[in-house]
Amino acid sequence: MHPWEEKIGVTPNSWGVKNMKTKRGSFNAQAKRIWLNLEFAKKPLECLEYRLVHELIHLLERRHNERFKAYMDKHLPxxxxxxSLLNKMPLAHNDLIY
Structure with missing residues (x-):
């Protein structure tokens, strides 16, 4: 996370990874805490980076509005x-054996 924190210029108070049944990630604005879904360990790196940047941008803009999209365009063109790649994949691979 550190390189992206430096690039974007934000730092969450805390972050973690956990099993999430219905979400890919979450941001708590009051606590400035980011959670990422454990399932990202099974996804391509570019998908993890997308979600990480997405959640970090919420430190600058809470809503998914034009300002949020402009920050995304700036930091991850x-x-x-x-x-789109991530949305084509299932949230979890519960049927696979690892």
């Missing part, structure tokens, strides 16, 4: 392609 191909974020729409990465989001």
């Amino acid at each position: 191909d974020w729409r392609e990465r989001r």
